[in-house]
Amino acid sequence: xxxxxxxxxxxxxxxxxxxxxxxxxxxxxxxxxxxxxxxxxxxxxxxxxxxxxxxxxxxxxxxxxxxxxxxxxxxxxxxxxxxxxxxxxxxxxxxxxxxxxxxxxxxxxxxxxxxxxxxxxxxxxxxxxxxxxxxxxxxxxxxxxxxxxxxxxxxxxxxxxxxxxxxxxxxxxxxxxxxxxxxxxxxxxxxxxxxxxxxxxxxxxxxxxxxxxxxxxxxxxxxxxxxxxxxxxxxxxxxxxxxxxxxxxxxx
Amino acid sequence: xxxxxxxxxxxxxxxxxxxxxxxxxxxxxxxxxxxxxxxxxxxxxxxxxxxxxxxxxxxxxxxxxxxxxxxxxxxxxxxxxxxxxxxxxxxxxxxxxxxxxxxxxxxxxxxxxxxxxxxxxxxxxxxxxxxxxxxxxxxxxxxxxxxxxxxxxxxxxxxxxxxxxxxxxxxxxxxxxxxxxxxxxxxxxxxxxxxxxxxxxxxxxxxxxxxxxxxxxxxxxxxxxxxxxxxxxxxxxxxxxxxxxxxxxxxxxxxxxxxxxxxxxxxxxxxxxxxxxxxxxxxxxxxxxxxxxxxxxxxxxxxxxxxx
Numbered sequence: 001x002x003x004x005x006x007x008x009x010x011x012x013x014x015x016x017x018x019x020x021x022x023x024x025x026x027x028x029x030x031x032x033x034x035x036x037x038x039x040x041x042x043x044x045x046x047x048x049x050x051x052x053x054x055x056x057x058x059x060x061x062x063x064x065x066x067x068x069x070x071x072x073x074x075x076x077x078x079x080x081x082x083x084x085x086x087x088x089x090x091x092x093x094x095x096x097x098x099x100x101x102x103x104x105x106x107x108x109x110x111x112x113x114x115x116x117x118x119x120x121x122x123x124x125x126x127x128x129x130x131x132x133x134x135x136x137x138x139x140x141x142x143x144x145x146x147x148x149x150x151x152x153x154x155x156x157x158x159x160x161x162x163x164x165x166x167x168x169x170x171x172x173x174x175x176x177x178x179x180x181x182x183x184x185x186x187x188x189x190x191x192x193x194x195x196x197x198x199x200x201x202x203x204x205x206x207x208x209x210x211x212x213x214x215x216x217x218x219x220x221x222x223x224x225x226x227x228x229x230x231x232x233x234x235x236x237x238x239x240x241x242x243x244x245x246x247x248x249x250x251x252x
Numbered sequence: 253x254x255x256x257x258x259x260x261x262x263x264x265x266x267x268x269x270x271x272x273x274x275x276x277x278x279x280x281x282x283x284x285x286x287x288x289x290x291x292x293x294x295x296x297x298x299x300x301x302x303x304x305x306x307x308x309x310x311x312x313x314x315x316x317x318x319x320x321x322x323x324x325x326x327x328x329x330x331x332x333x334x335x336x337x338x339x340x341x342x343x344x345x346x347x348x349x350x351x352x353x354x355x356x357x358x359x360x361x362x363x364x365x366x367x368x369x370x371x372x373x374x375x376x377x378x379x380x381x382x383x384x385x386x387x388x389x390x391x392x393x394x395x396x397x398x399x400x401x402x403x404x405x406x407x408x409x410x411x412x413x414x415x416x417x418x419x420x421x422x423x424x425x426x427x428x429x430x431x432x433x434x435x436x437x438x439x440x441x442x443x444x445x446x447x448x449x450x451x452x453x454x455x456x457x458x459x460x461x462x463x464x465x466x467x468x469x470x471x472x473x474x475x476x477x478x479x480x481x482x483x484x485x486x487x488x489x490x491x492x493x494x495x496x497x498x499x500x501x502x503x504x505x506x507x508x509x510x511x512x513x514x515x516x517x518x519x520x521x522x523x524x525x526x527x528x529x530x531x532x533x534x535x536x537x538x539x540x541x542x543x544x545x546x547x548x549x550x551x552x553x554x555x556x557x558x559x560x
Binding site: 005073076094095098129131132168230233 | 279298300325330536
């Protein structure tokens with residue numbers, strides 16, 4: 001799909017696809033027949049550049065026909081290269097500029113806290129967008145308001161747009177930063193689906209506190225020649241590389 | 253234009269020890285060589301544009317000349333108040349280099365499109381706004397920005413835009429350039445639309461029409477003298493910008509015309525007040541707003557023929 005569209009960000013998609021799978025096929029309370037069901041959980045893809053992974057997940061889950069994926073980023077398509085809420089049913093917020101999603105999530109969590117107390121709000125963040133001050137403004141408010149219906153998940157693949165996180169703008173001690181902002185924190189392997197499911201099943205981690213899942217991930221996970229390579233933020237795979245990748249992924 | 257930018261910047265850092273570059277975590281295939289050659293002059297501040305502008309202000313207040321770099325919405329809107337207060341209010345030599353004018357980031361979607369940047373940057377006191385239309389204008393503008401005392405906004409394209417100007421053209425901040433003389437209509441273009449303006453000019457000439465082609469690379473300060481001169485000499489003026497028709501080149505031209513005694517027929521070609529409802533290539537998105545050469549040609553013909 002990305003190769004066909006001559007698009008990019010494939011490394012970012014493989015980094016978060018297991019998280020999306022755990023959420024959409026186990027944890028999220030959603031109804032594909034009624035995408036605007038008021039009691040649903042909300043999911044915000046704050047790392048909007050990972051959009052291809054979200055579109056695929058939504059199609060697999062039944063929010064839209066898999067046929068629409070072939071139009072991804074093409075002329076006349078609704079499926080833009082960053083998350084756009086008009087693209088398919090099931091998308092809660094448009095993103096693409098980093099550092100917006102957590103604030104929107106705080107707003108949803110505040111609204112739901114009183115009206116729909118059983119609904120949770122999940123926000124998937126990239127590590128790079130934790131550079132943005134607005135992410136921390138949102139974190140400060142989530143902690144202050146004690147939003148235990150809010151779950152932030154950081155896709156911590158340690159490679160941001162133009163370099164390694166540790167070299168560009170180090171985030172460590174990362175978990176402690178979230179704890180200091182009054183989040184209950186769980187660290188796990190973001191490709192371990194049972195671990196993800198177990199964590200999502202035990203929410204809230206602590207009553208009266210928002211949750212932060214620090215998901216240690218690998219950029220380009222599952223494709224040997226993409227793993228941990230910054231350039232796969234930008235490159236379009238050739239059809240030959242697609243075949244190689246599919247072969248490797250099929251063997252998992 | 254990106255290549256022309258980094259090439260000129262590479263020359264400048266070697267000429268002037270005060271020059272520094274900050275990127276907001278972008279620059280793949282742009283700064284790859286630069287950051288290795290000049291590690292002391294290059295800073296990746298992360299995805300943190302508000303901090304980037306504030307840090308640039310601090311560097312400038314301590315004697316540095318700073319170029320900051322990101323995709324246009326992030327380099328301008330995300331940190332607009334920092335630009336206004338930290339850079340403009342204090343009149344600092346910080347030069348904001350935004351990449352991706354208009355629909356350069358095509359299918360990436362509206363978050364990455366640069367459609368309102370000229371308007372908002374133009375509204376700031378002390379801000380110089382330069383929108384180069386080809387690699388030559390880019391090099392000249394990047395160089396000129398270093399010697400201007402206050403802040404400058406440089407709006408770049410993203411593709412390998414072709415050279416439009418002929419050798420020997422003269423660049424001066426605030427001065428438009430008549431690329432082609434003509435008497436039937438003036439096509440006034442800026443930024444990423446200079447190329448399209450040239451293509452439409454050639455099509456009109458092939459039909460026996462005499463179009464004037466003007467590049468307004470500096471939107472602010474605006475070359476009102478040149479415009480008044482043009483308005484005396486041609487019966488019709490078309491402005492061309494890959495940007496909203498509210499507040500950009502078309503508005504700047506309209507403002508001058510409205511306060512002048514001249515009254516040529518006038519048409520703004522630019523982005524109408526909307527986000528794209530469907531996505532696609534830059535050519536596809538331009539086509540929704542009449543910005544492709546054939547469409548420009550037809551609009552100019554209609555204007556000349558009093559059909560508009």
